Amino acid sequence: MPDMIPPRPSLGKVRDAATGCRACRLYKNATQTVFGEGPRKAEVMLVGEQPGDAEDLAGHPFVGPAGKLLDRALADAGIDRTIVYVTNVVKHFKFEPRGKRRIHAKPNGAEIAACRPWLETEIALVKPRVLVCLGATAAQALLGRGFKVSQQRGTFVPSSFAPLVTATVHPSSILRAPDDESRHAEMRRFVEDLQKVSALLEATSRAEPRV
Numbered sequence: 085m086p087d088m089i090p091p092r093p094s095l096g097k098v099r100d101a102a103t104g105c106r107a108c109r110l111y112k113n114a115t116q117t118v119f120g121e122g123p124r125k126a127e128v129m130l131v132g133e134q135p136g137d138a139e140d141l142a143g144h145p146f147v148g149p150a151g152k153l154l155d156r157a158l159a160d161a162g163i164d165r166t167i168v169y170v171t172n173v174v175k176h177f178k179f180e181p182r183g184k185r186r187i188h189a190k191p192n193g194a195e196i197a198a199c200r201p202w203l204e205t206e207i208a209l210v211k212p213r214v215l216v217c218l219g220a221t222a223a224q225a226l227l228g229r230g231f232k233v234s235q236q237r238g239t240f241v242p243s244s245f246a247p248l249v250t251a252t253v254h255p256s257s258i259l260r261a262p263d264d265e266s267r268h269a270e271m272r273r274f275v276e277d278l279q280k281v282s283a284l285l286e287a288t289s290r291a292e293p294r295v
């Protein structure tokens with residue numbers, strides 16, 4: 085797998101190389117590799133678990149219902165979507181067929197480990213000022229298995245991945261809330277977590293303008 089990362093990698097070269105990845109079995113049933121997207125010098129990187137059904141078909145990350153909710157939350161938190169790079173710890177959609185539907189299945193440790201060089205290369209190339217893990221899979225992959233999103237969401241933790249690293253829920257968990265009241269409450273908490281990112285971005289860009 086490391087030999088799939090091109091020498092002197094750029095985001096474009098790495099994205100192209102990832103289209104042919106066969107490092108785990110997930111490529112077999114998915115439509116295509118869904119690589120991260122966003123500006124080369126994005127200030128913020130959001131890392132989710134894996135592409136969903138809509139992303140698998142479109143070939144782009146966070147374009148389905150969870151992505152639309154994420155866009156609304158970013159806007160509500162005052163984070164300009166054009167400074168955000170979005171990606172996932174696993175680049176192929178893992179699912180179980182149920183009739184005509186494809187039901188999301190959680191990637192296992194071996195699949196996450198196989199895909200990790202792609203994510204690490206994205207982080208190394210983009211060098212975000214803030215990295216936000218969305219959901220437990222991303223948080224435990226990048227911050228360690230002891231990280232509990234339910235207890236530690238919205239806190240910033242030391243990490244070699246970026247100057248500021250935090251985690252919150254995955255937007256798809258908000259869509260799964262059992263009723264409107266809890267969905268609105270979860271959305272408010274999600275926006276509050278992103279507002280902390282927004283405030284720190286503003287404070288650090290004043291202190292240390294990016295070149």
Ligand code: SF4
Nearest residue numbers: 105107108176198199
């Ligand atoms: S999920 Fe990741 S490691 Fe597995 S085949 Fe796809 S790109 Fe490669």
